Amino acid sequence: MTVLLAAIAAPLSIGVGATVAFWMHRRTRLSPRNAYLVWVVVAGLVVGAAMTRSLEAVAAALAAWLGTTTAAVLGHRWRVAALGAGGELRDYERGRVMAWTALRQRRDGRSTERVYIAGQGELIRERSWPADVRALPMTGDGRALLPLGEGHHQLFVGATGSGKTTSARRVLLARGLSDAKVAVLALDPKGDRGLERDLRAIAAARSRPFVLFDPYDDASDRWNPIWADDPGAVVARLVAPVEADSDSDASHYSRVLRVHLGLVCEALAAAGRWPVPLPTLLRLAQRPRFGKVAALADGEADPDLLERLADHREALQERTTQGQLDGSLRALEVVTGQAWRRVLTPDDRGGVALPAAMAAGAVVLWKTHVEDIKEEAETITTLALADVGAAARTLSDDTEWVLLLDEFGSVLQGRAGARAVALMQRARSSHGQVLISTQSVLDVPSATGNEHLLGALTDNFTGFIAHRQTSPESRDWLAKLLGTREIWQSTDRTSGGRTDGVGSRRRAAEFIVRPDEFRQLRQGEAVVGTTLGPPPARVSVTPGPTPAAAPAPPADDVYRAIASRPLPSADTAHPAESSGALWE
């Protein structure tokens, strides 16, 4: 009888030992030393049982000893293999702990991620979604989460027609239709009908003003980017589109322009004629008019300003300064060139000031028509980014904002890229979230000639939505971005054209998402990855639920009049300016 029991208990015990060892190795952070320790204890029990001379006790102790021996031997083997694997598996193996340490850490709630070893020795780290971050699933059945809210900038990439804007619209709708007060802003170079329809629907559904800036639409709203009382702040924004890198040769040009515009604004302010509409300001900034502008400040300005005006007038006599100023002023005039002039000229309501619009949670759409007026589209984009950044800093804590830069690669030539990086870096403190869509990430270095800009942009994103990509470089870049995993790779030895069952295995790194997968994605399909928790998921994005179309409230409430003393100017139609001979 005892023999029979032993015959059953021995293999059972070995099986249990092997299972426990496997579980400890794959699913826990417990070191095999725990098994060694138990082995020593059980060996002691065997000796103790032998001393009692009870056959049953000895048999039971021996069975237990068999099991723990199996666990200890296997644990040791796997440990040696993991240490030999190198890389993350070795680090993980070295970090294994004794049972009491694991218990203490669990009690302290110190571990926020679950780590285990999956098939092929792949180390999986599962972090749960952070409790304080709202998530939006990109599919109707709740998969592929994207973070919503301040600082969670997202990059949508994909070839034309692959579904970028549709995915971005899903996020905009989720933000815009939420209960919080969220200003929704979008810059659309392509004129995406669906995007405009969604934005209008958001405004109507939430009873918020809808603002449209479109140089080709007679019903366009008027934009007043000169809303600050402080002329210095206005100048910093205006110069943004023509600003050169501080270390480039052209930086001198933008410095001259900054000083010149600054003095023009200060003179107007001193004369009680600030603010003025943007087209007027740029006309007054023409070099030949500086003397007359400076004269306005005579008798009104403090001696310091008068002295600076005189110095600058002197400097303007120099040929080189003249050339530099005229060049950069011409570049700036592109802003108010033919197309955008009307949008930037106030009507009898004034113009929409972004601080007022964003504070009201308005929906604002700029249509920049990059295919027809590329240079204007780039300049206006930069000006808009500068304006949004400045307006965001005026918002109170209960107002959030989200900004979509659709087809950003097409308007990147100028300073827009650097502006976008600056905006994203500061967005968190002003409760902002930026969504950028572009056809290929390589648009960034190729359009701007700035190798570092892509890295600077990338560091700011917490979400990536990658649609179909055609260019191999782009696919490689995305695959690298989403990371690699290390697995055991086995090789088969062949003899006589057949595998002979003998092989070796080695640790190899492979992409979590293979570059080729980005080529195979169908319309609307995307790989969604975040820096926050779950591994990247390949899903078919569900388009956002567009609310029924209804008229949105008019934007009148977010217009701000540009009230100043009349300017003596002959060539303007703005009611705030009366005719006079001074500027002819």
Ligand SMILES: Nc1ncnc2c1ncn2[C@@H]1O[C@H](COP(=O)(O)OP(=O)(O)OP(=O)(O)O)[C@@H](O)[C@H]1O
């Ligand atoms: N998730 C989706 N589900 C179903 N259809 C989709 C999806 N995404 C895109 N589509 C279809 O593909 C078309 C193109 O999508 P979308 O305009 O979003 O692509 P895009 O990448 O922004 O292209 P473009 O370069 O033209 O701006 C849409 O009109 C829509 O019909």
Ligand SMILES: [Mg+2]
């Ligand atoms: Mg699009």
